[in-house]
Amino acid sequence: MHEAAARHGNRAMGADLVFKIGGKMFAVAALEPGPVSMSFKCSPEDFAELTERPGVIPAPYLARAQWVALETQDALPATEIRNC
Numbered sequence: 001m002h003e004a005a006a007r008h009g010n011r012a013m014g015a016d017l018v019f020k021i022g023g024k025m026f027a028v029a030a031l032e033p034g035p036v037s038m039s040f041k042c043s044p045e046d047f048a049e050l051t052e053r054p055g056v057i058p059a060p061y062l063a064r065a066q067w068v069a070l071e072t073q074d075a076l077p078a079t080e081i082r083n084c
Helices: 003-008 044-050 078-082
Strands: 011-013 016-021 024-030 038-041 056-058 067-070
Antiparallel strands (some): 016 024, 024 038, 038 067, 056 067
């Protein structure tokens, strides 16, 4: 993913920063402390594997679309998040 393309679609929505490419949401980052620090869409295979790890849960309201949520910022290494 091209970083400039991802930045182009960023916008704040309430207490969250929403990342979009081509009008499609692919990640949400919390701007305020809460139970989830970041959520993002992943493949069905990655969803099954990631949700078995500590600190990674099915994303509230978006799990049926294979979104995961990180309970802490360090639940997954940044390189692994980029590969999802």
